[in-house]
Every structure is written in structure tokens, then in C-alpha cells.
Amino acid sequence: MSVKYIPVQxxxxxxxxxxxxxxxxxxxxxxxxxxSPELLSHEFPLNPxxxxxxxxxxxxFVMLTVILCIGPLARxxxxxxxxxxxxxxxxxxxxxxxxxxxxxxMNWYFAxxxxxxxxxxxxxxxxxxxxxxxxxxxxxxxxxxxxxxxATTSHDFWMKFLTPPVWKHIHSLIYFAYVSVVAHVTLxxxxxxxxxxxxxxxxxxxxxxxxxxxxxxxxERRHGDRLGVDVxxxxxxxxxxxxxDGFAKIKILANGERxxxxxxxxxxxxxxxxxxxxxxxxxxxxxxxxxxxxxWHGFQYxxxxxxxxxxxxxxxxxxxxxxxxxxxxxxxxxNPPGTFVEPVKIEAAA
Amino acid sequence: MSDKNTPFFVGYLAVPGGLRRFLMVASxxxxxxxxxxxxxxxxxxxxxxxxxxxxxxxRQTVTGVIELTPYPLLRVTEGNDLIKPGKTLMLTSxxxxxxxxxxMGLDGKLATVSGVILQRGTIDMMQLRGGGRxxxxxxxxxxxxxxxxxxxxxxxxxICDGKCLNGAMRPGRGLAHKACANLCLLGDIPPVxxxxxPIDGSDFMVITGPDGTRLPTMSYDYVGQFITLEGxxxxxxxxxxxxxxxxxxxxxxx
Numbered sequence: 151m152s153v154k155y156i157p158v159q160x161x162x163x164x165x166x167x168x169x170x171x172x173x174x175x176x177x178x179x180x181x182x183x184x185x186s187p188e189l190l191s192h193e194f195p196l197n198p199x200x201x202x203x204x205x206x207x208x209x210x211f212v213m214l215t216v217i218l219c220i221g222p223l224a225r226x227x228x229x230x231x232x233x234x235x236x237x238x239x240x241x242x243x244x245x246x247x248x249x250x251x252x253x254x255x256m257n258w259y260f261a262x263x264x265x266x267x268x269x270x271x272x273x274x275x276x277x278x279x280x281x282x283x284x285x286x287x288x289x290x291x292x293x294x295x296x297x298x299x300x301a302t303t304s305h306d307f308w309m310k311f312l313t314p315p316v317w318k319h320i321h322s323l324i325y326f327a328y329v330s331v332v333a334h335v336t337l338x339x340x341x342x343x344x345x346x347x348x349x350x351x352x353x354x355x356x357x358x359x360x361x362x363x364x365x366x367x368x369x370e371r372r373h374g375d376r377l378g379v380d381v382x383x384x385x386x387x388x389x390x391x392x393x394x395d396g397f398a399k400i401k402i403l404a405n406g407e408r409x410x411x412x413x414x415x416x417x418x419x420x421x422x423x424x425x426x427x428x429x430x431x432x433x434x435x436x437x438x439x440x441x442x443x444x445x446w447h448g449f450q451y452x453x454x455x456x457x458x459x460x461x462x463x464x465x466x467x468x469x470x471x472x473x474x475x476x477x478x479x480x481x482x483x484x485n486p487p488g489t490f491v492e493p494v495k496i497e498a499a500a
Numbered sequence: 501m502s503d504k505n506t507p508f509f510v511g512y513l514a515v516p517g518g519l520r521r522f523l524m525v526a527s528x529x530x531x532x533x534x535x536x537x538x539x540x541x542x543x544x545x546x547x548x549x550x551x552x553x554x555x556x557x558x559r560q561t562v563t564g565v566i567e568l569t570p571y572p573l574l575r576v577t578e579g580n581d582l583i584k585p586g587k588t589l590m591l592t593s594x595x596x597x598x599x600x601x602x603x604m605g606l607d608g609k610l611a612t613v614s615g616v617i618l619q620r621g622t623i624d625m626m627q628l629r630g631g632g633r634x635x636x637x638x639x640x641x642x643x644x645x646x647x648x649x650x651x652x653x654x655x656x657x658x659i660c661d662g663k664c665l666n667g668a669m670r671p672g673r674g675l676a677h678k679a680c681a682n683l684c685l686l687g688d689i690p691p692v693x694x695x696x697x698p699i700d701g702s703d704f705m706v707i708t709g710p711d712g713t714r715l716p717t718m719s720y721d722y723v724g725q726f727i728t729l730e731g732x733x734x735x736x737x738x739x740x741x742x743x744x745x746x747x748x749x750x751x752x753x754x
Contacts, residue, residue, distance in 0.1 A: 163511050164511070173531050174535075181535060182541065204545065209538070229519060230526070232523055265686075271679070274682045275720075277678075338675065338676045341675040341676065345546055351540060
């Protein structure tokens with residue numbers, strides 16, 4: 151949360167996060183670049199440019215794999231949420247590693263000819279009609295463009311400018327980028343290898359990403375929120391006895407939106423489940439002194455009016471709420487963001 | 501989603517005590533994943549084949565007869581300690597450029613060449629120095645060089661560019677290298693066929709189009725891939741030249 155945009159907002163946890171991720175990248179590159187040549191002991195060593203290109207390319211793949219594993223892990227177990235917190239920084243770091251990989255390729259394989267290297271990238275291999283020998287560089291270019299778009303629009307300014315739903319759709323490009331990387335590697339380096347260690351690591355990484363996403367989807371289907379039944383515009387959420395002080399129950403409306411109903415200090419309030427920042431799940435946050443804190447990035451909202459505390463200006467829609475006997479009900483129509491709704495007192499209604 | 505008692509993390513506040521241990525383990529695990537994958541991938545790369553730029557031989561200067569196949573070869577007539585008469589050298593310029601323009605007009609004539617050697621197995625290439633210092637007409641009458649016809653062959657293997665294969669790139673063949681090889685071939689560097697089985701004692705041969713023409717455009721789609729093709733083979737000094745029949749080229753599973 152911020153009242154103005156600055157290039158990077160730091161705090162202790164972000165420093166620690168970036169330090170851990172950077173340490174991983176440095177260890178990877180150090181072992182690959184400086185230790186592995188001694189272990190390889192090739193009589194005719196690889197060209198340094200090729201060795202470097204492989205190191206940065208493999209590192210970018212591992213980084214992307216880790217990034218894409220964090221999301222489903224955080225959905226399966228909330229203890230992984232801190233890994234989600236500063237993931238954008240890691241994504242930007244991945245772009246720089248991927249650009250370094252591409253630079254070595256461009257300045258080695260596509261250099262030294264009378265043609266412009268960027269034009270050569272497009273015309274040197276045009277076997278688009280065949281699978282084996284397909285210009286796998288195309289997939290690498292696409293992935294790099296996706297990463298560049300994601301990195302340049304990663305700042306909150308762009309989220310505000312584009313609106314969170316549009317921003318989230320754009321940032322779903324990460325999945326296309328990953329699939330494209332898989333195609334890039336599968337049609338490229340995997341075709342030529344005799345030693346299959348990389349193949350095993352690569353396949354394991356790609357399967358981990360796919361498997362974790364599938365498992366998280368199944369997990370959410372089994373343990374997730376149910377669609378509410380609409381009677382005259384009012385939807386049953388749950389029995390008031392099921393609600394725990396300081397927490398929310400989440401219900402899906404017929405239009406697909408989620409509403410988070412909070413119990414705090416003997417009252418009930420309902421706001422949109424989607425955080426105005428990145429559409430994070432507010433209903434999975436905690437309420438303290440009427441303020442719910444988003445579990446993704448710590449944005450806060452007053453659950454009675456959906457407004458962030460001053461001087462912040464973020465707002466989410468609120469919902470009308472009532473008790474029907476012991477059943478908590480919300481109205482399907484959202485109020486404009488920031489609309490105050492009188493909290494329902496549980497004792498008075500009981 | 502998980503236990504409601506999971507400590508709640510807020511990015512700008514201190515990490516809750518119950519999460520610290522978990523995050524410490526997760527951090528070590530993330531770094532370990534990077535370390536293990538970096539070490540494993542880095543230390544299990546295939547060894548490039550024996551080949552390379554041989555700067556250690558120093559600059560070589562020899563004289564011989566230029567033959568355009570249409571890719572320029574030098575049939576050595578006056579050699580030195582390293583390059584003996586009878587040797588045939590493929591010729592290239594620096595970078596991804598051949599010597600077609602420089603050799604034009606010297607076909608069948610004596611020339612002196614100077615440059616460094618690229619070497620792989622039984623096949624050699626010379627990267628010429630720039631301008632007249634690298635390639636110039638020599639005095640004297642060029643002897644008639646013999647070409648031994650070896651008949652029609654069916655061969656299996658891979659088309660590469662002669663420079664990367666000879667060690668300008670290590671590795672310098674295979675699908676991952678296809679675009680680079682095509683760029684070399686478009687730059688007039690002599691193409692080479694790498695055979696899976698030795699043919700008349702050699703695994704490598706210069707490959708041309710039908711009847712000694714340039715490599716057909718269609719063959720660029722198959723560079724770096726395992727193929728079979730038929731063609732007429734001939735020996736020029738210690739090098740083989742395969743004139744491919746492009747109608748017989750087939751992509752093959754290894």
C-alpha cells in the first residue's frame with residue numbers, strides 16, 4: 151500500500167526474500183560456470199559462449215519452474231504464502247537471466263555473418279513445416295517477450311493503470327511463457343543430448359509445475375467454496391455458529407464473484423473477496439480492529455465499508471448482509487466500492 | 501485453505517515465530533534446488549568431438565590448385581612441414597563468410613593461401629587471412645589434378661557447415677546448431693556431410709548439389725538432422741566430394 155509510486159518499495163522481508171532467491175541463482179551459476187568445467191574435464195572444452203548460454207538458459211528454466219510452483223503450493227498450504235509475497239522481484243530477476251542467455255546466443259550463433267543478427271534469427275532456419283528441426287528459437291523469443299512484458303508491467307502503477315483484472319490476465323502470460331520454454335527446450339537442446347541428466351531435471355521440473363497445479367485445482371474443488379443458492383437475491387452463507395471470530399467464510403455468487411463474510415467482535419460484515427491490489431483472497435486474511443489484511447501483500451480494508459485506512463485510497467465493493475434465524479445471508483448485488491454497510495450484530499439478532 | 505492456526509504473514513511486519521522455522525527450511529530448500537540442478541546439469545554435458553581451431557600450429561602458408569566444386573578447395577602442390585602435397589583444404593574467410601568471391605577466377609589455377617587451420621578427424625579447413633595476404637594467384641602453370649570417380653553411394657548422416665563442424669563451434673552440429681549452420685551455409689562456407697559409417701576411409705565429405713552445383717535450397721530444411729541420400733562420390737586428393745541427388749534425400753529416425 152502506498153500513497154505514491156516509487157520504483158521499488160523495500161522492507162526487511164523483501165530484502166530477505168530477494169537475498170535467498172539471488173543466492174540460489176548465484177550458487178547455480180557459480181557451480182555451472184566455474185565448477186562444472188573442472189568436473190567435465192573434456193579434452194576439447196565447450197566454447198565458453200556456449201557454456202555460458204547453457205548456464206543462463208538452464209538457470210532461467212529452473213527460476214521459472216520455482217516461480218510457477220509457488221502459486222499452487224501457497225494454495226495447498228498457507229505457510230508457503232510468504233514465498234508468493236515478493237514473487238514479482240524474482241520474475242524480473244528471471245528476465246535478466248533469460249536476456250543474458252539470449253545475448254550469448256545472439257552474439258555467438260547469430261553473429262559473425264554479413265547479415266544483421268536479429269534478421270538472421272528470423273531467416274536462418276525457416277523449417278516451420280516440420281516438427282524435428284522446427285526453429286525452436288521462435289519459442290524462446292516468445293517466452294522472452296512474455297517475460298519482458300511481465301517485468302515491465304510488474305510495478306503497481308501498471309496494476310492501477312490497467313486495473314487488477316486486466317493486469318492479472320496479462321500476467322497469466324507466464325503460463326504461455328513456460329509452455330513456450332518447454333517447447334523451446336524440447337525441440338532444441340533435448341534433441342541433441344547423449345547424457346540425459348538435464349532431460350530428467352527438465353522433465354521433473356515441468357511435471358512438478360503441471361502436477362502441483364492439477365493437485366491444487368483438485369484440492370480446491372474438494373475443500374473450496376461452494377456456490378450459494380439464490381432466493382430472492384439473498385444467498386445462504388453458513389450457520390452463524392460455524393463462523394470464527396476474526397475470520398471469514400467465502401461464498402461464490404452466481405456471477406462467479408466471491409464474497410467474504412467476516413465475523414469480528416460479535417458482528418458480521420461482507421466485502422468482495424478480491425483485493426483491489428492483485429485480486430488476492432481477502433477472505434483468507436485476518437481481521438484486527440475492523441481491518442482485514444490481505445494474505446498476499448498486506449493491503450488492508452475496513453470490512454464495514456471496504457475502504458483502506460487513510461491515507462490509502464484502495465476500495466473494494468461491500469455486500470448487504472442479514473441473519474435469517476441462525477443462517478448468515480448476503481445479498482447477491484454488490485454495493486459500490488467503499489459503501490458503508492451497518493454490521494449485523496450477532497447477539498441482537500439471536 | 502490450511503489450518504486456521506497457521507501463523508499469519510504480513511510482508512511489512514516481523515515474521516511470526518511459528519513461520520520462521522518453516523521459512524528457514526524453505527529458503528535452504530530453494531537454494532539447494534538451485535545448487536543441485538546447477539551442479540548436475542553443468543557437470544553432465546556431452547563432450548564435444550575432437551576438433552578445433554589450431555592456432556597452436558601457427559599461421560600456415562601453402563600453394564596449390566584452386567578447385568571450385570562449387571565450394572572452393574585447395575589441392576596442395578607445395579606444402580610445408582604440416583600440410584603435405586596431396587592434401588586438400590576446404591577454404592573459408594573469418595566469421596560466417598566463405599571465399600567464393602575471392603576464389604572466383606582462380607578455378608584450376610595456382611594460388612598461395614595463408615591462414616590458420618581448423619581440424620576435425622581427417623578433414624581440414626583453412627581460415628584465410630584477409631585480402632591478398634590470405635589468397636593470391638601464384639606464379640607457374642597449374643598441374644592437372646586427378647579426380648577419382650567412386651560411383652553412386654547411398655549414405656546416412658548429417659549435413660553441417662564445414663567451419664563449425666571443424667571446430668569453430670564446439671559442439672558444431674546437431675539440431676540446436678541448425679540455424680547457425682544454415683547461416684554459415686548462406687554465407688558460402690562449404691557444407692560437409694558427416695557420415696555415420698566411414699566411406700572409403702572417411703567420415704566427412706564436402707557435399708554439393710547435383711552435378712556439382714551449390715547445395716539445393718530444399719536441403720537447408722534438413723541441416724543438422726539425420727538423413728539418408730544418394731549421390732555420386734569422387735575423391736579429390738585426400739578429400740571426398742559427394743554430389744547429392746536431391747530427389748533421394750529422406751529424413752530418417754535415428
